[in-house]
Amino acid sequence: MRTYLDCIPCFYRQALETARLAGANEIVIKKIIDELSKLIPDFPLEASPPEMGRTIYALLRKITGVKDSFKEIKENSNKFALNLYPELKRKINNSEDRLLTAVKLSIAGNVIDYGVKNSINVEEEINKIFNEDFKSDNDNNKTIFRYQEFKEILSKVKHIIYLADNAGEVVFDRLLIEELTEKLGKQVIYVVRDKPVINDALMEDAIFCGINKVAKVISSGSDAPGTILKHCSSEFIELYQNAELIISKGQGNYESLSEENKPIFFLFRAKCPVIAEDVGCKIGDMVLVGR
Numbered sequence: 001m002r003t004y005l006d007c008i009p010c011f012y013r014q015a016l017e018t019a020r021l022a023g024a025n026e027i028v029i030k031k032i033i034d035e036l037s038k039l040i041p042d043f044p045l046e047a048s049p050p051e052m053g054r055t056i057y058a059l060l061r062k063i064t065g066v067k068d069s070f071k072e073i074k075e076n077s078n079k080f081a082l083n084l085y086p087e088l089k090r091k092i093n094n095s096e097d098r099l100l101t102a103v104k105l106s107i108a109g110n111v112i113d114y115g116v117k118n119s120i121n122v123e124e125e126i127n128k129i130f131n132e133d134f135k136s137d138n139d140n141n142k143t144i145f146r147y148q149e150f151k152e153i154l155s156k157v158k159h160i161i162y163l164a165d166n167a168g169e170v171v172f173d174r175l176l177i178e179e180l181t182e183k184l185g186k187q188v189i190y191v192v193r194d195k196p197v198i199n200d201a202l203m204e205d206a207i208f209c210g211i212n213k214v215a216k217v218i219s220s221g222s223d224a225p226g227t228i229l230k231h232c233s234s235e236f237i238e239l240y241q242n243a244e245l246i247i248s249k250g251q252g253n254y255e256s257l258s259e260e261n262k263p264i265f266f267l268f269r270a271k272c273p274v275i276a277e278d279v280g281c282k283i284g285d286m287v288l289v290g291r
Contacts, residue, residue, distance in 0.1 A: 001255045003045045003052065004274050010049075012036065015056050018198075021073075022066040032063050050226025050256045057197045057225070068196035070167075077112050077168025077199065078208050085171055092175060098183060099154075100147060102176040103267065107286045109172025110165060110250055110269045113199070144281045145288045150265050153290070154184065157244035162215065163227055164192045164201040165250025165268070170209040173249060177214050188215040189239060195223035200252070226256035251275050258291070265290045 015036050019029045036059060043052050061067055068074075088105055095101035160180060164170060173190070180186040190211050193200045206217045221233025227248070229237065240246070246264040248257055254266045254275065270276040270285045279287055 001048055001258045001275070001278055003043070003047055003049050005045075006274050007049050007052075008040060010272075011040070011052055011056055014053070014198075015060060018057070018060050018069050019064060022060065022064040022069040024064050028063060032060060035059055035063070048226065048228070048256045050224045050228055050252050053197070053226065053252070054222075054224035054228065054231065057223070070196065070199040074167035074199050074201075074205060077166070078170065078205055081109065081112070081168040081171035082209060085174075088172070088175055092179070099151065099179050102179040103147065103150070103288065104286065106172045106176040106249070107267050107269060107288065109169040110267070111271075112166050112168040113250070113271060143289075144279060145286060146265075146290055147288060149290060150288060153245060153263070153265070154180075154186070158185075158187060159244050160186050160188045161239055161243045161246045162188050162190045163220075163246065163248045163250075163253050164190060164206065165253060166199050167201045167205040168199075169249065170201050170205050170211055174209060174211050174214060176247075177211065181214050190215040190217045191220050191227075191236060192217065193223060193225075194219040194221045194233070197223050197225045200225055224252075224256070226252035228256050254279075254287075260291065262291065 012033065015032055016029065019032050024032070036056060039055060060069070092098050092101050092105070162173065162177060164173060177188050177190065180188055190206060192202050192206050196202065203217060203219060206212060211217055218236065219233065220227055220236045222228060222231040224231055229240070232240070240262070243263065246262060248254065248264050248266045250268050251272060254268060257264060258266070258278070266287060266289050268287050270279060270281050270283055270287055273283060276283050276285070279289065281287060
């Protein structure tokens with residue numbers, strides 16, 4: 001997905017909020033904004049937003065000296081989600097369609113996102129999951145929630161690459177991966193970021209949340225808030241090129257891979273008006289679309 005003009009104010013907001021989270025004072029934050037303002041004119045709109053995100057967070061690390069501003073937030077998100085795991089698992093066990101429920105829960109977990117300024121309240125959304133009437137509002141919209149197509153493709157593949165998004169959300173991914181491996185007999189490789197960027201999941205988050213018990217966990221080799229192939233490791237690229245099916249979680253991965261001609265299914269909550277327009281949905285919708 002290309003970068004739109006509406007993305008530019010968001011770049012500044014992310015820089016400002018992350019700098020404050022890193023404990024930077026007003027003088028340092030002003031320097032960050034000034035340096036970012038020098039970079040924006042040379043950033044091509046044809047590039048995906050995670051390209052600029054990678055540059056922004058590298059700039060923040062350099063000027064503030066803080067490598068992982070979201071470390072505490074990620075740790076709290078992991079603990080919060082793990083506390084929900086037993087009840088979420090019961091919800092799947094008691095459902096008529098285990099896979100569908102696991103898919104919905106995985107997408108619902110995508111609300112744990114600190115890189116997007118949105119009107120979705122994490123606590124409220126998680127509470128909705130425990131409502132007996134929990135469903136996606138767009139279940140019947142086969143344009144943006146292609147469950148039957150997803151199910152059909154799953155039946156034809158054995159190996160799956162699963163691209164992670166945020167810490168905490170990893171627990172919700174685990175629920176889906178358990179269905180894929182334990183119930184459907186699939187083999188899954190779970191791919192996390194290589195270095196800290198926003199609250200995106202790292203190897204330590206995947207292990208803390210128990211993903212390594214149900215899938216092989218590797219790093220993409222990238223420090224971008226998305227999967228930018230030119231910045232990924234040769235190990236990941238080889239897996240990617242030979243993938244039977246890729247499950248891609250989150251908006252950042254959608255932004256960086258939506259134009260790829262690969263067997264990819266994107267799973268996320270639409271939290272940004274630019275992405276909602278690109279997909280053709282409303283903010284808050286559950287998205288399950290393939291390429």
